[in-house]
Amino acid sequence: MAIDLCNKSPAALARTDPGAWEEAVPSEAAPVLVDDLNVDQRDALNFAYRTTLSSVDPRFVAGDPAAWASDFGYALNRAAIRLDNRTNQELREQALSHPDAAMREQALFEYADRDLPDAIELLEQAVLHDANRELRWDALWAIEKLGGPHALATLTRFSKDADPEIAEWSTLFRSELQTGDPAFDGRSGKFTPGRTFDETIYLLIHCDLYVRLDDSNQHWGKISLAPQGLARIYGQAHACPNVETREKQLVIAKTISGLHADGSPHCDNYLFRGFTDRTRRDRGNFFFESLVPRTFFKSGHADDPSEGTRQASIGFARYGTWHLEPKFQIREEAAIRYVRGRFQGWGYVNLARIAGKTMDEVLLPGNGVLSTLHDPEIGHMTNAFILGTFKGKLNDWDNDGAIDLNSRDVYSTVDGEIDMDQDGVADRTGLTCCDHTTLMA
Structure with missing residues (x-):
């Protein structure tokens, strides 16, 4: 879950260029304007924005500290040492080549949880090439967790994947990042x-x-x-x-x-x-x-x-x-x-x-x-x-x-x-x- 905290604090935004949102949408796709959203979608988007405030440094948030500074998991995440002592290089190698799909996936999530700059690229390689179907959609979820324009652009690339489940998961995760709500395909x-x-x-x-x-x-x-x-x-x-x-x-x-x-x-x-x-x-x-x-x-x-x-x-x-x-x-x-x-x-x-x-x-x-x-x-x-x-x-x-x-x-x-x-x-x-x-x- 700490992956959800990556790239979302003011310090992370200060040291990382988030890129332009227009880069996250294919040039042939029409942009979705806030004014074009219905009332429920705007409410969901505003709610999603407000909920991200619980993940940032409390010094940058106004209001009662009882509401935003009481997340035990957030406190522990800042204090705990990693019990997985593999190096970043070992994680990269095992994420793509370990014979056990569960261990490949574990390496992917550990790498993403470390908030490394090329985490989305590594996850994308797994979605592109791994033979394990579940690993592929789990990796898409990790991309969504990292968030931002880069994640949105990467998810978009799989929206027409040959596997309908991969295509729908990528569409769902992309929609959540854009509006706060999921989107689905038209299957019966x-x-x-x-x-x-x-x-x-x-x-x-x-x-x-x-x-x-x-x-x-x-x-x-x-x-x-x-x-x-x-x-x-x-x-x-x-x-x-x-x-x-x-x-x-x-x-x-x-x-x-x-x-x-x-x-x-x-x-x-x-x-x-x-x-x-x-x-x-x-x-x-x-x-x-x-x-x-x-x-x-x-x-x-x-x-x-x-x-x-x-x-x-x-x-x-x-x-x-x-x-x-x-x-x-x-x-x-x-x-x-x-x-x-x-x-x-x-x-x-x-x-x-x-x-x-x-x-x-x-x-x-x-x-x-x-x-x-x-x-x-x-x-x-x-x-x-x-x-x-x-x-x-x-x-x-x-x-x-x-x-x-x-x-x-x-x-x-x-x-x-x-x-x-x-x-x-x-x-x-x-x-x-x-x-x-x-x-x-």
């Missing part, structure tokens, strides 16, 4: 009847993991986790709403691949509840929280009880906006086509487990667990503050030219219970995460 949608959820939205999640290195509270470490790296450790997440209940609850269904010896997915579901503001017909602004029972592994590695376990309640918060697509109808309601927002929670990182390890050895399935500060036995072990951003868009997963609304396999009931055969009935009442004792039996 496809709903699959008989599924537990009306939509299964694949989430891109980028987070900063800030780790307290000692009890003095003066030493912090940081790992900026790219979407595929985060999914490898904590699980690939899908947002799973149903139209009747989406304004007050939804399930985030996660699966970790490669954790169980038998090859089965590790399932980890979270039922979120909260409020949604529907004062606009085309979107919903939400704030949701989750509180779920979990086995806490004192080893710091999921499914490794070698150092003991503890049953605890784990909390997490997510907030943001979803955008509706009137063309995609589910029981006479518009489907959610796109969601974006922020999240935060707590975790435990076993520092002894990662000390002296390469990033290849750190980014392993389950090599990090969520935690809580409130449990009397394990609260003191909580040493990581997790926060970041997420985006999710409906995609065409089977390449038939139609957007798939709910075709993704998620192993959850509407209440977040494990449902491996996806029949809508819990495999075991109340179980929301794979039971490691059953797997070991």
Whole structure:
């Protein structure tokens, strides 16, 4: 998430030529004037401008400091040391040549997070040449995060990519930079009847993991986790709403691949509840929280009880906006086509487990667990503050030219219970995460 802070402080603007905005738009394209925007677009643009003020040096912002100087993540980002000690040259090389797509992507995001002057050029090379489809659209997201005319011009180059998903992601990110709102192509949608959820939205999640290195509270470490790296450790997440209940609850269904010896997915579901503001017909602004029972592994590695376990309640918060697509109808309601927002929670990182390890050895399935500060036995072990951003868009997963609304396999009931055969009935009442004792039996 700290990538979002790059190039946006007055100091960064003072030392970097941002370029001219006209350079970000092809010469054959007509410029979009502020006066040509509708009221909602102007409001969104003004809102996007105002929200960037929270990322700049507080000395340059007027108003109550309680409103703009209280971002814990921003404070930690300025103080933390990087736990990824690769050189810039190593990152450049691995971003383009590492055999593991998740590690290529991790190098890209780490490089962008360092705010290096050629970061957008490196990301562009990855979008142009990488064979991994997800890395390509994640790299486009990193370009948007860096922002500015250079990012806008680069995103524009991919708006007619041969892969429709790359083309739509680039158009979406470009539109967000220009107006604050996403834009989509004209493909039709496809709903699959008989599924537990009306939509299964694949989430891109980028987070900063800030780790307290000692009890003095003066030493912090940081790992900026790219979407595929985060999914490898904590699980690939899908947002799973149903139209009747989406304004007050939804399930985030996660699966970790490669954790169980038998090859089965590790399932980890979270039922979120909260409020949604529907004062606009085309979107919903939400704030949701989750509180779920979990086995806490004192080893710091999921499914490794070698150092003991503890049953605890784990909390997490997510907030943001979803955008509706009137063309995609589910029981006479518009489907959610796109969601974006922020999240935060707590975790435990076993520092002894990662000390002296390469990033290849750190980014392993389950090599990090969520935690809580409130449990009397394990609260003191909580040493990581997790926060970041997420985006999710409906995609065409089977390449038939139609957007798939709910075709993704998620192993959850509407209440977040494990449902491996996806029949809508819990495999075991109340179980929301794979039971490691059953797997070991």
